[in-house]
Amino acid sequence: MSQVPNIPGTRVPTRSDQDAYLKGNVGRICGVDHDRFPGSQPVSFAKGDLAKLKSQDFWVCEKSDGIRVLLLVHTDSEQTVYLIDRKNEYYQLQGLFFPHHENPKMPLQNTIVDGELVFDVDPRTSHQTLRFLAFDCLVINNQNIMSRPLDKRYGRLKEWFYKPFAKMKQDHSHVTQTHPFDIRVKEISLSYHAEKVFADIPNLQHGSDGLIYTCVNTPYTPGADSNILKWKPPSENSIDFKLVLRFPPQKDNPSQPDFHAKPIFLLHVWCGDERGVPKYEQYDQMHVEDDEWEKMKSSGEQYDDRIVEVHWDPAHRYWRMMRFRDDKLNGNYRSVVENIIQSIADGVEKDTLLEQSNSIRTAWYARNPPQSANIASSAPPRPPPVHAPPLELRYGRLATSQWSKVGGPPMVAGMNR
Numbered sequence: 001m002s003q004v005p006n007i008p009g010t011r012v013p014t015r016s017d018q019d020a021y022l023k024g025n026v027g028r029i030c031g032v033d034h035d036r037f038p039g040s041q042p043v044s045f046a047k048g049d050l051a052k053l054k055s056q057d058f059w060v061c062e063k064s065d066g067i068r069v070l071l072l073v074h075t076d077s078e079q080t081v082y083l084i085d086r087k088n089e090y091y092q093l094q095g096l097f098f099p100h101h102e103n104p105k106m107p108l109q110n111t112i113v114d115g116e117l118v119f120d121v122d123p124r125t126s127h128q129t130l131r132f133l134a135f136d137c138l139v140i141n142n143q144n145i146m147s148r149p150l151d152k153r154y155g156r157l158k159e160w161f162y163k164p165f166a167k168m169k170q171d172h173s174h175v176t177q178t179h180p181f182d183i184r185v186k187e188i189s190l191s192y193h194a195e196k197v198f199a200d201i202p203n204l205q206h207g208s209d210g211l212i213y214t215c216v217n218t219p220y221t222p223g224a225d226s227n228i229l230k231w232k233p234p235s236e237n238s239i240d241f242k243l244v245l246r247f248p249p250q251k252d253n254p255s256q257p258d259f260h261a262k263p264i265f266l267l268h269v270w271c272g273d274e275r276g277v278p279k280y281e282q283y284d285q286m287h288v289e290d291d292e293w294e295k296m297k298s299s300g301e302q303y304d305d306r307i308v309e310v311h312w313d314p315a316h317r318y319w320r321m322m323r324f325r326d327d328k329l330n331g332n333y334r335s336v337v338e339n340i341i342q343s344i345a346d347g348v349e350k351d352t353l354l355e356q357s358n359s360i361r362t363a364w365y366a367r368n369p370p371q372s373a374n375i376a377s378s379a380p381p382r383p384p385p386v387h388a389p390p391l392e393l394r395y396g397r398l399a400t401s402q403w404s405k406v407g408g409p410p411m412v413a414g415m416n417r
Contacts, residue, residue, distance in 0.1 A: 044231060061212055071084075098111070099165065112133070136214075213231065240308070306326070
C-alpha cells in the first residue's frame with residue numbers, strides 16, 4: 001500500500017458562510033438540489049459485468065492509489081481554486097491560476113474537474129511529487145457538461161482545461177514555483193486494451209490497485225454509478241468500516257474496562273443517517289495479532305471510532321486491516337458492503353478478464369465498424385453518366401490537314417514526324 005497524501009491548502013471551516021456559499025454555488029452549477037459531494041462513485045466489478053463490457057462501450061484506466069478529490073475553479077470577481085474531498089470539505093489553494101482556452105490573459109470561469117491526488121516517486125532519484133491526475137470533467141468555463149458522454153467530457157478536459165494550463169507552464173516556467181502540486185491528465189484506453197493497462201502499471205510512479213471501467217455513452221452521475229466499474233483481484237477487494245474497540249472488564253473492578261488488555265476489534269457498517277446523525281450497526285470483527293496490538297499501543301494512534309479499510313483473508317477466513325480512511329466521512333453503506341462481498345465471492349480474476357478481451361474487441365467493432373471498412377459505403381455516389389444529345393452535322397466532312405499525323409506528308413521542312 002503506497003503512501004496516501006494529505007490534502008494541501010487551508011480547510012474552509014465547516015458550516016461557515018464561505019462553506020455554505022461554496023456548496024450552494026457548486027450545487028447550482030452542477031444542477032443538483034443538494035449540497036453533498038457531487039462526485040460519482042464506482043461499484044465493484046462482478047462476473048455479470050463482463051457482459052456489460054461486451055454490450056456497451058467502456059474506457060479503462062488504472063485505479064490510482066491516492067485520494068479522490070474534485071478540483072474547483074471558482075471565478076467571480078477573481079479566480080480562486082479549491083479541492084473538495086469525499087467528506088465534502090473544501091480546501092482553498094494558493095498559487096494556482098488557470099487561463100481561458102481562447103484568451104490566456106483571461107481567467108478560466110467556473111470549472112469542476114474530477115481526479116485523484118497521488119504521490120509520484122521518481123525511481124532514479126526517489127524524488128516525491130504531489131500530483132493531481134485529472135480524468136473527468138463536470139463543469140468547464142461555466143458550462144455544465146455532466147449530461148454529455150465521456151468522450152466529449154474528456155475532450156473538453158484536455159482542450160479547455162489542461163492544454164491552456166500546460167501552455168502557460170511552458171511559456172512561463174516560473175509560475176510552477178507557486179503550484180501546490182503538478183497536474184496531469186490521466187491516460188485512458190479502450191476497454192479491450194486492459195492487457196496494455198496492466199503492462200503499464202509497473203512503470204507508474206504511484207501505487208495502483210486495480211482498474212476502473214467507465215461507460216462512454218452515459219452521463220456523469222453523482223453518487224454510486226453502476227456504469228463505473230471498479231475491478232480488483234477478488235482477494236484484494238476491500239471494504240471501509242467504522243472500527244470500534246471493546247475492552248474486557250478489569251479483574252478487580254468488573255464495572256470498568258481494562259484498557260491495558262487486548263480489545264475486541266468490531267467492524268460497524270454504515271446504515272445511513274437519522275436526523276443528520278450517522279447510524280451504524282455491528283457487522284463483524286477484525287483480526288489483530290498480539291504483536292500488532294503492541295505496536296498499535298506504542299504508536300499513540302487513535303484506533304477507536306475511525307474509518308478503516310479492511311480486506312478478507314480467505315486462508316484464515318477473517319478481516320485484516322489495511323489502512324485508515326480519514327478521507328472518508330463514513331464507511332461503505334450497507335448495500336455497498338453486500339455488493340463488495342458478492343464481488344469477492346463471485347469475483348473475476350485477472351486471467352479471466354484478459355481472456356475476454358478478444359470478445360470485448362469483437363463486440364466493440366460490431367457496434368463501431370472501423371472507418372476503413374466503410375470507405376466504399378461512405379463515399380459519395382458517382383453522378384449518373386451524362387448522355388450528350390446527337391450531333392447534327394451541318395457542314396459536311398472536314399478536309400484532311402497537311403499537318404495531321406493521319407493525313408499529312410511524312411516530312412515537312414526537313415523535319416520527320
